[in-house]
Amino acid sequence: MFFSGETVVAKKIGRKIDGYGNRGRWSPEPGKAKTAYCGVCGKQMNVERNVLGATSWAESMGHGKHFHDSFTCPNLNKKWHEKIVNLKMEAHNTVSYKIKKILEEEILEILEANAVR
Numbered sequence: 268m269f270f271s272g273e274t275v276v277a278k279k280i281g282r283k284i285d286g287y288g289n290r291g292r293w294s295p296e297p298g299k300a301k302t303a304y305c306g307v308c309g310k311q312m313n314v315e316r317n318v319l320g321a322t323s324w325a326e327s328m329g330h331g332k333h334f335h336d337s338f339t340c341p342n343l344n345k346k347w348h349e350k351i352v353n354l355k356m357e358a359h360n361t362v363s364y365k366i367k368k369i370l371e372e373e374i375l376e377i378l379e380a381n382a383v384r
């Protein structure tokens with residue numbers, strides 16, 4: 268069966284950031300994860316193993332680097348992907364249950380229109 272990221276994301280929305288709650292980018296220790304799914308659109312992410320580099324802004328500023336696996340979502344640079352990230356942040360930040368629901372609906376609409384077909 269074709270992987271349905273939509274369902275996965277629908278389940279994840281509203282939850283706190285977990286192992287899959289990434290923003291389309293994830294840099295765990297080498298070999299820690301075989302596969303990873305995008306926390307934004309639910310797609311299986313591409314992986315580059317044993318990359319030497321910085322995984323955070325602070326690390327790059329300090330010219331630090333270490334080996335890691337670099338997972339990135341194939342949709343990472345798409346505009347709608349970025350929009351979902353922002354909508355998710357808003358949904359996470361609002362105290363209003365109603366606004367949260369509206370934001371979640373919009374996220375699902377965007378996913379239906381773009382990500383998983």
Ligand SMILES: [Zn+2]
Pocket residue numbers: 291305306307308309310340341342343348
């Ligand atoms: Zn994604």
